[in-house]
Amino acid sequence: MTETMNRALLPAGLHDVLPREAAFEATIVERLMAEFALNGFERVKPPLIEFEASLLSGPGAAMATQTFRLMDPISQRMLAIRPDMTLQVARIAVTRLANEPRPLRLSYGGQVLRVKGSQLRPERQFGQVGVELIGALQPTADAEVVLLAYAALKAVGAANISVDLNVPTLVPSVCRGLDLPEDETARLRQALDRKDAAEVAAVGGRAADLLAGMMGASGPADRAVELLAGLDLPEEAEADRRRLTEVVRLIRDAAPELMLTVDPVEHRGFEYQTGTSFTLFSRGVRGELGRGGRYRAGGGPSGEPSTGFTLYLDTVLRAVPDPAPAPRLFLPIGTDAADGARLRSEGWITVRALEALDDPAAEARRLRCTHIFTGGQVHPAA
Amino acid sequence: MTETMNRALLPAGLHDVLPREAAFEATIVERLMAEFALNGFERVKPPLIEFEASLLSGPGAAMATQTFRLMDPISQRMLAIRPDMTLQVARIAVTRLANEPRPLRLSYGGQVLRVKGSQLRPERQFGQVGVELIGALQPTADAEVVLLAYAALKAVGAANISVDLNVPTLVPSVCRGLDLPEDETARLRQALDRKDAAEVAAVGGRAADLLAGMMGASGPADRAVELLAGLDLPEEAEADRRRLTEVVRLIRDAAPELMLTVDPVEHRGFEYQTGTSFTLFSRGVRGELGRGGRYRAGGGPSGEPSTGFTLYLDTVLRAVPDPAPAPRLFLPIGTDAADGARLRSEGWITVRALEALDDPAAEARRLRCTHIFTGGQVHPAA
Known part of the structure; x- marks a missing residue:
């Protein structure tokens, strides 16, 4: 043992x-x-x-x-x-x-x-x-x-499927477009990862304003694209934004009932991605x-x-x-092969007896069969 | 490159x-x-x-x-x-x-x-x-x-499926049943592996007679079980033979059209097997x-x-x-999402256009589509 x-x-x-x-x-x-x-x-x-x-x-x-x-x-x-x-x-x-x-x-x-x-x-x-x-x-x-x-x-x-759209290139585009020094970019990136609005604001300047605006836009897709449209983004970031807006429109048109959110500052797990990215969830399901x-x-x-x-x-x-659980049909010994084939073609899962039995119904139940085939008919095994 | x-x-x-x-x-x-x-x-x-x-x-x-x-x-x-x-x-x-x-x-x-x-x-x-x-x-x-x-x-x-039945325990049972010395058993085993009837005969004695008879029984199942039944096998081997005969009868009853052969002396590749074994072939297919x-x-x-x-x-x-090859149906841009879903539920493989095209039929052909959906109808793309 x-x-x-x-x-x-x-x-x-x-x-x-x-x-x-x-x-x-x-x-x-x-x-x-x-x-x-x-x-x-x-x-x-x-x-x-x-x-x-x-x-x-x-x-x-x-x-x-x-x-x-x-x-x-x-x-x-x-x-x-x-x-x-x-x-x-x-x-x-x-x-x-x-x-x-x-x-x-x-x-x-x-x-x-x-x-x-x-x-x-x-x-x-x-x-x-x-x-x-x-x-x-x-x-x-x-x-x-x-x-x-x-x-x-x-x-x-x-x-209850929901989709969260992200544009992992958007924050880098904003920082690059405003010629932000590397250390400030890194500080903002960290603050955004922690969703720390106070720390973003503390950096100050136009980048902080824009990124705070982007962070505030997070949420339901229609509202997010509307809020993002109100931001004066640098050229490359603006192209990303227009693209995101178009993707949201296409998805909303085809599946208006889909729960669609946008988080424009998220990038974790998308290091490999070069544009519109997304994560799929089911409400109440872990992961x-x-x-x-x-x-x-x-x-x-x-x-x-x-x-x-x-x-x-x-x-x-x-x-x-x-x-x-699928119904299972017990076939006592002597069941005609053609009957078995017909029953399977009707969708029955069949379980063959390997020997003659005094009480086939008891054997059917022992083998977790819900039904038994006797006298040319399907009967409940219970 | x-x-x-x-x-x-x-x-x-x-x-x-x-x-x-x-x-x-x-x-x-x-x-x-x-x-x-x-x-x-x-x-x-x-x-x-x-x-x-x-x-x-x-x-x-x-x-x-x-x-x-x-x-x-x-x-x-x-x-x-x-x-x-x-x-x-x-x-x-x-x-x-x-x-x-x-x-x-x-x-x-x-x-x-x-x-x-x-x-x-x-x-x-x-x-x-x-x-x-x-x-x-x-x-x-x-x-x-x-x-x-x-x-x-x-x-x-x-x-053209065929099944070759073997009983890898049969030769050892015969040799054990006749108290054959180990070296003679090994010599016979080798001769049988080479299907070398002369060498089997050269060993001589009752074992050689029986094994020659078994080797000669190789072939179509009905004939094989008949020939094996004529041999005076030792007890353990006789049990193997009866079991094989019963398995052949059950298979022949259920699938008389199946090409079924028996090779009672084959054992190679079945070192792990303890009884009736089988190999599946399709005539004309290698392996x-x-x-x-x-x-x-x-x-x-x-x-x-x-x-x-x-x-x-x-x-x-x-x-x-x-x-x-499955037919593929090209859906030009602007095709209603509900039309696409309906066509797929009818079994069509659909391929979506990603942009408006001057010549959708040409694009359909380029993408190996056999059909195109225009004017609410399926048309050949050719």
């Missing part, structure tokens, strides 16, 4: 997913992927491991401390287990699919591993599903991915359902303008209603 | 699966899993990595040289990436699901990694899908898993579609009598017809 117990022991943050839950998870993944496919996003499947040098190059470097590494006895080079699929999909887009017409719509779903769980997500293995829309600079692209995330989450039954936003596929300013999102499966599963 | 090309480089035996193929693979997996679920097999999902000591203990030791290992900085212990899912599922059955009623029907689908590909299967990452039927000694259990593999493969469109058979879950003679099978996804994909 001790040996058996030892064998059941798994490393921290790793789990066996058991019946019901495993099937439910797979169903949710396939429904999300089906929604992506119906919207023209085509599935790709990168490998679980890659050369460390390619997986962790460029923007991947940020994940280096989170990544399991191993030696490949074949190539004698270091490999890494993917901690994230987004960069793999971007890699596929700019290499193998470089000659496909743009915009390129790709989707993906798979498992990732991280060396350490976080406080919010102690799991070290979890599922990611998402899309990338590559080679598209238009605000319609930003709106499309937000609306797709919303539609897909609704399709799997997630309720983010997912996040996404603009980036340059291939990395650097010469990369292809792209946007996309990743949904975190563990959080999504907490946000959707538990599935009803 | 050189940097981009380098990033595209993957370790030998690892691949990016691209659109069409990735979607097709996922569809096949889910159809197989759906067939398993309809037959009462419930999905479990073990983690990609485990403690090396538990993953490679007992029967797992045979996979040790095929397994990637890595250090866990959290537990400071060695982890292993699973080279196979069968043993993980057996582990779940005898630990976490020890108190579930037997027989326990479990299914699984996921990716495995191996240090080296084989000549027949150069891939180092591939998908496994399968079932385990745990805690059942009856021949009906053996027949059930063979018939389920057959039904599932038919359901995904694999044609095995899958294999399965009896074993003891938990390992050792005290383990639970179990049977199951694993399908190899790469071979299965070669055995099923390529999917027809």
Whole structure:
């Protein structure tokens, strides 16, 4: 027994997913992927491991401390287990699919591993599903991915979804546009991260005024874009603002009922993003359902303008209603194979007896069957 | 460009699966899993990595040289990436699901990694899908898993399926039953592995006669069981033979059209198996579609009598017809969101325009769309 117990022991943050839950998870993944496919996003499947040098190059470097590494006895080079699929999909887009017409719509779903769980997500293995829309600079692209995330989450039954829009480039644009010295920029950035209005005001000058105005605009999207429109932003920041306004308009037009907020000074977690970004929540559910936003596929300013999102499966599963237990139909020995096939084609889950039984109904109940097939008919097993 | 090309480089035996193929693979997996679920097999999902000591203990030791290992900085212990899912599922059955009623029907689908590909299967990452039927000694259990593999493969469109039945315990039973010395047993085993009838005969004695008779029985199942019935087998081997005969009868009754053969002297690749085993083929397709058979879950003679099978996804994909390309419908800018939703609910894959276009039909064709939605109607894009 001790040996058996030892064998059941798994490393921290790793789990066996058991019946019901495993099937439910797979169903949710396939429904999300089906929604992506119906919207023209085509599935790709990168490998679980890659050369460390390619997986962790460029923007991947940020994940280096989170990544399991191993030696490949074949190539004698270091490999890494993917901690994230987004960069793999971007890699596929700019290499193998470089000659496909743009915009390129790709989707993906798979498992990732991280060396350490976080406080919010102690799991070290979890599922990611998402899309990338590559080679598209238009605000319609930003709106499309937000609306797709919303539609897909609704399709799997997630309720009370809200989207928080951010523009992580906006604060830097303001500071750059006003030629703010580096130390003041850093001080403002810190104050904004703490949402410390007093500290922002203490810096003084036009930048502090503008940033205070931006911070005050945080909240429901319609009000936020109205307040931001009243600010006299430097040129680059003004372009960001106009773009955000257009994205908000497109989303509001297509989904007026969606709870949409804007936080124009938030940037944490979006270090990789180059424009309109967003986080998805479900009211009352701990953690983010997912996040996404603009980036340059291939990395650097010469990369292809792209946007996309990743949904975190563990959080999504907490946000959707538990599935009803499926009825199970016990087939006593001697049941005709054709009857079994017909019943399954009608959607019954069938459970075969392996031997003749004195009391088939009792056996049906023991095997958690809700129904039993006797005399050519389905009967409740209770 | 050189940097981009380098990033595209993957370790030998690892691949990016691209659109069409990735979607097709996922569809096949889910159809197989759906067939398993309809037959009462419930999905479990073990983690990609485990403690090396538990993953490679007992029967797992045979996979040790095929397994990637890595250090866990959290537990400071060695982890292993699973080279196979069968043993993980057996582990779940005898630990976490020890108190579930037997027989326990479990299914699984996921990716495995191996240090080296084989000549027949150069891939180092591939998908496994399968079932385990745990805690059942009856021949009906053996027949059930063979018939389920057959039904599932038919359901995904694999044609010309054949099943080769083996009893890897039969030759050892004969040799033990006749108190054959070890060296003669080894000599006969080698001769049988080479299908070398002359060498078998050269050993002489009753064992050589029986084994020659068994070797001659290889072929179509009905003939094989008839020929085996004419042999005067020692007690233990006779029990194996009767069981095989019953399994053949059950399979032939339920699926008379299935090409079913028996090779009573084959054992290679079934070192782990303790009874009726089988290999699945599709005529004209290179490699095995899958294999399965009896074993003891938990390992050792005290383990639970179990049977199951694993399908190899790469071979299965070669055995099923390529999917027809799906029609894609281009939605010009300004298409009503409700129209798009309705068209998708009718099964259309829609591809949104991101801006107003002078020639939407040309753009539709450029994006590989077969149809375009204009004037409230679907039109061919050609």
